Amino acid sequence: MDVDIGNALSSVASPGVSRDSLERLDDRVARAHERIEAGRAADDHGYAALNLPERADPDAVRAAVDPLGEPEALVTVGIGGSALGAATITDALGADLETAYLDNVDPARIDAVLDRLPLSETAINVVSRSGTTAETLANFLVVREAFAEAGVDWTERTVVTTGRSGPLADLADRHDLRRLPVPDGVPGRFSALSPVGLVAPALAGVDIEGVLAGARAESESLAGSLFDCPAYAYGAITYALNCRGASINAMMPYAESLETYAEWFAQLWAESLGKDGLGGTPVRALGATDQHSQLQLYRAGPRDKLVTFVVPDERPELAIPETEVDELAYLGGRGLGELLDAEFAATEASLAAVGRPSVRIELDRVDAGELGGLLYGMEAACVLVGELSGVNAFDQPAVEWAKRATRGLLGGGEFEEAEAVAGKTSLRVER
Amino acid sequence: MDVDIGNALSSVASPGVSRDSLERLDDRVARAHERIEAGRAADDHGYAALNLPERADPDAVRAAVDPLGEPEALVTVGIGGSALGAATITDALGADLETAYLDNVDPARIDAVLDRLPLSETAINVVSRSGTTAETLANFLVVREAFAEAGVDWTERTVVTTGRSGPLADLADRHDLRRLPVPDGVPGRFSALSPVGLVAPALAGVDIEGVLAGARAESESLAGSLFDCPAYAYGAITYALNCRGASINAMMPYAESLETYAEWFAQLWAESLGKDGLGGTPVRALGATDQHSQLQLYRAGPRDKLVTFVVPDERPELAIPETEVDELAYLGGRGLGELLDAEFAATEASLAAVGRPSVRIELDRVDAGELGGLLYGMEAACVLVGELSGVNAFDQPAVEWAKRATRGLLGGGEFEEAEAVAGKTSLRVER
Numbered sequence: 001m002d003v004d005i006g007n008a009l010s011s012v013a014s015p016g017v018s019r020d021s022l023e024r025l026d027d028r029v030a031r032a033h034e035r036i037e038a039g040r041a042a043d044d045h046g047y048a049a050l051n052l053p054e055r056a057d058p059d060a061v062r063a064a065v066d067p068l069g070e071p072e073a074l075v076t077v078g079i080g081g082s083a084l085g086a087a088t089i090t091d092a093l094g095a096d097l098e099t100a101y102l103d104n105v106d107p108a109r110i111d112a113v114l115d116r117l118p119l120s121e122t123a124i125n126v127v128s129r130s131g132t133t134a135e136t137l138a139n140f141l142v143v144r145e146a147f148a149e150a151g152v153d154w155t156e157r158t159v160v161t162t163g164r165s166g167p168l169a170d171l172a173d174r175h176d177l178r179r180l181p182v183p184d185g186v187p188g189r190f191s192a193l194s195p196v197g198l199v200a201p202a203l204a205g206v207d208i209e210g211v212l213a214g215a216r217a218e219s220e221s222l223a224g225s226l227f228d229c230p231a232y233a234y235g236a237i238t239y240a241l242n243c244r245g246a247s248i249n250a251m252m253p254y255a256e257s258l259e260t261y262a263e264w265f266a267q268l269w270a271e272s273l274g275k276d277g278l279g280g281t282p283v284r285a286l287g288a289t290d291q292h293s294q295l296q297l298y299r300a301g302p303r304d305k306l307v308t309f310v311v312p313d314e315r316p317e318l319a320i321p322e323t324e325v326d327e328l329a330y331l332g333g334r335g336l337g338e339l340l341d342a343e344f345a346a347t348e349a350s351l352a353a354v355g356r357p358s359v360r361i362e363l364d365r366v367d368a369g370e371l372g373g374l375l376y377g378m379e380a381a382c383v384l385v386g387e388l389s390g391v392n393a394f395d396q397p398a399v400e401w402a403k404r405a406t407r408g409l410l411g412g413g414e415f416e417e418a419e420a421v422a423g424k425t426s427l428r429v430e431r
Numbered sequence: 432m433d434v435d436i437g438n439a440l441s442s443v444a445s446p447g448v449s450r451d452s453l454e455r456l457d458d459r460v461a462r463a464h465e466r467i468e469a470g471r472a473a474d475d476h477g478y479a480a481l482n483l484p485e486r487a488d489p490d491a492v493r494a495a496v497d498p499l500g501e502p503e504a505l506v507t508v509g510i511g512g513s514a515l516g517a518a519t520i521t522d523a524l525g526a527d528l529e530t531a532y533l534d535n536v537d538p539a540r541i542d543a544v545l546d547r548l549p550l551s552e553t554a555i556n557v558v559s560r561s562g563t564t565a566e567t568l569a570n571f572l573v574v575r576e577a578f579a580e581a582g583v584d585w586t587e588r589t590v591v592t593t594g595r596s597g598p599l600a601d602l603a604d605r606h607d608l609r610r611l612p613v614p615d616g617v618p619g620r621f622s623a624l625s626p627v628g629l630v631a632p633a634l635a636g637v638d639i640e641g642v643l644a645g646a647r648a649e650s651e652s653l654a655g656s657l658f659d660c661p662a663y664a665y666g667a668i669t670y671a672l673n674c675r676g677a678s679i680n681a682m683m684p685y686a687e688s689l690e691t692y693a694e695w696f697a698q699l700w701a702e703s704l705g706k707d708g709l710g711g712t713p714v715r716a717l718g719a720t721d722q723h724s725q726l727q728l729y730r731a732g733p734r735d736k737l738v739t740f741v742v743p744d745e746r747p748e749l750a751i752p753e754t755e756v757d758e759l760a761y762l763g764g765r766g767l768g769e770l771l772d773a774e775f776a777a778t779e780a781s782l783a784a785v786g787r788p789s790v791r792i793e794l795d796r797v798d799a800g801e802l803g804g805l806l807y808g809m810e811a812a813c814v815l816v817g818e819l820s821g822v823n824a825f826d827q828p829a830v831e832w833a834k835r836a837t838r839g840l841l842g843g844g845e846f847e848e849a850e851a852v853a854g855k856t857s858l859r860v861e862r
Binding site for chain 1: 432433434435436437438440442443510511512515525534535536537538539540541542543563564565566568569570572573575576597598601602605619620648649652657658659660661664678679686687688694697698701702704705706707708709710712714715717718719720722723724725726727728729730731732733734735736746747748749751752754755756758759761762763765766767768769770771773774776777778779780781783784785797804827828829830832833834836837838840841842843844848849851852855856857858859860861862
């Protein structure tokens with residue numbers, strides 16, 4: 001990926017960053033890069049994620065999924081980082097089978113998914129790092145019962161990705177399920193380039209080796225200056241803009257296949273950087289659709305936003321037919337991709353024209369190598385922002401309270417958090 | 432719907448609103464209510480949207496769609512407000528046919544959609560208020576050619592919803608297509624309860640009469656005090672919190688069927704209120720999924736957020752099977768809905784425990800009547816915030832620049848905006 005930060009300079013935008021400030025920030029980028037490289041060399045917690053392109057073993061993933069043959073459908077059971085990487089890669093690169101993600105516990109939806117899937121031809125991909133995630137385990141129990149009731153041997157059709165021990169590992173051992181490891185030192189949201197994110201795309205016919213190769217190429221571009229490294233240029237400019245009041249970062253790919261990528265980015269950014277009173281708010285958007293939904297706010301609302309565009313240079317061709325209506329004649333014969341490119345150029349310029357900052361991430365096209373580079377680049381950018389902000393990008397302590405409360409409410413043990421739920425304040429307004 | 436604002440009071444949260452401040456704000460709510468009622472009585476632009484529950488004509492919608500019989504699939508061609516209302520209602524209440532929305536112009540996706548649909552059994556729903564929206568018209572031209580190439584008479588299978596005149600109206604006249612009007616004085620994002628939003632659900636087997644009845648009941652609850660009117664309670668508390676620094680509003684339904692509703696809300700809020708340097712930023716979230724993605728930021732990031740929960744009291748039942756693993760025994764025999772309810776209660780309490788404001792919107796269940804009430808209530812809340820903020824909630828001037836630039840770039844006329852695109856600033860960082 002390449003990154004263009006021209007529209008985030010103070011010569012264009014307010015808030016914006018001056019060239020001088022960027023030069024000064026670059027000293028801090030150099031020191032952060034040293035810290036990151038030291039963490040990678042020692043395989044320290046979190047930093048280890050940036051070594052996945054070299055360490056990941058696509059052959060082990062293939063060996064686990066190949067015995068499943070060519071299923072017609074795939075259901076992935078996982079939540080948060082255990083689903084978003086897999087969904088991002090599969091949605092971006094296209095699946096040659098039907099895919100469903102059980103990443104929630106809504107009974108209305110799970111019934112509908114199980115009714116729709118051809119269970120005897122469906123593979124099951126279960127992912128939980130800890131092996132204790134209530135939503136994922138509950139869903140898996142429902143899924144395996146549905147398979148059993150349909151007379152389908154679920155043990156033959158299941159791949160489990162989990163840590164060394166825990167209830168899910170126990171279940172996998174007990175039923176002799178195919179099992180892949182979650183790599184040590186890699187938080188869920190940084191695990192797209194491990195079995196956590198690669199099993200589903202491998203089953204869906206995606207070139208996972210190409211994804212890893214693209215990530216590897218991006219990893220080789222990490223360097224001690226934001227002016228030499230697209231990933232660090234992106235991280236540094238978002239950090240500098242956040243310091244100047246652009247606390248919201250709207251991630252707006254101009255490619256529908258990257259809609260899920262924006263979800264993945266939002267988790268990466270929010271959970272890694274939202275702590276200690278700090279952290280910008282990621283907003284998921286999609287071009288051109290959200291021009292008709294969010295652009296009014298981005299262009300004319302408060303000056304608290306950065307818009308990040310992700311734009312492929314090449315798209316498939318699809319011509320717009322000529323029409324008999326004069327007022328539409330200008331569309332006839334143009335490509336649909338040409339229209340989308342024009343919408344992007346117009347939107348980017350419309351923000352610049354009123355001094356609103358934006359950054360452009362450029363991909364050659366949406367393919368395995370470019371996607372791998374994008375995911376790796378955003379992870380490296382996120383780690384850099386963690387260093388610059390002085391927060392630990394690799395923990396998520398604020399999520400634990402609600403997990404304990406949930407468990408307590410369901411009778412899974414004594415937790416003081418569950419008691420706090422009962423004492424809530426109420427001011428109801430009823431119809 | 433009922434609304435509970437207890438967790439947004441300053442006795443619980445910071446930022447939060449004191450009872451005293453709410454009492455003072457209520458005087459302004461009373462005056463705003465008078466202005467809104469006067470606007471409704473005169474059918475003024477925008478305010479007219481709040482009369483749709485009484486004015487909409489479901490029989491006309493039925494008459495337009497009934498001749499299509501029982502298609503197996505439905506493709507809706509529209510963007511922004513011309514798609515989100517239809518998708519929200521259909522996704523919330525369930526479709527008895529396959530649905531696809533062409534709400535973007537990505538050639539990669541449109542090809543995939545057209546390949547997938549059984550064209551000879553597919554209905555086409557085209558929606559554009561102005562009849563000139565480039566994305567929608569281009570997509571419709573592509574769709575009708577695909578139907579023609581497949582030997583399917585698209586004119587027999589198409590329903591058009593558009594204004595009185597314009598290129599789409601011309602096309603509809605020329606081919607004698609079934610056609611429904613966009614009501615006067617109703618901006619796209621406020622048109623869910625008109626043919627714009629009702630054609631697709633009607634084709635999908637949804638009880639649109641029930642949706643309108645629910646909206647009507649909500650409209651009858653509008654009253655001159657936030658303490659008596661759930662919609663105004665919601666609008667007033669979001670306004671007061673925004674004034675106190677909670678400039679981000681995360682809309683987080685705990686029902687997967689309401690995921691699209693959060694998108695609809697985000698357009699309503701952003702496009703209506705994001706102007707003149709004002710306007711909170713809506714963020715689309717989903718419980719429980721986003722507990723594993725965004726909750727870390729909401730609970731421990733900057734104090735610039737309100738979280739709005741939407742929670743149904745009743746859900747379908749689906750029991751979690753018993754398991755052979757001790758550590759999971761607490762889940763066995765519980766309902767999946769019970770788990771989701773516990774996740775919600777825990778998340779709400781986890782925010783209150785650290786003094787982060789939230790508001791709870793309660794529905795009896797996700798059904799036609801409750802959904803109609805929710806959509807109407809949020810529209811009324813939005814109009815109230817417009818009044819309190821002193822902005823015109825019914826225009827979207829900042830969207831026009833990019834539309835003209837796009838048209839200019841494609842050779843559809845001379846527009847100075849298109850020239851501004853060429854002069855862009857660049858600072859590229861390449862790999």
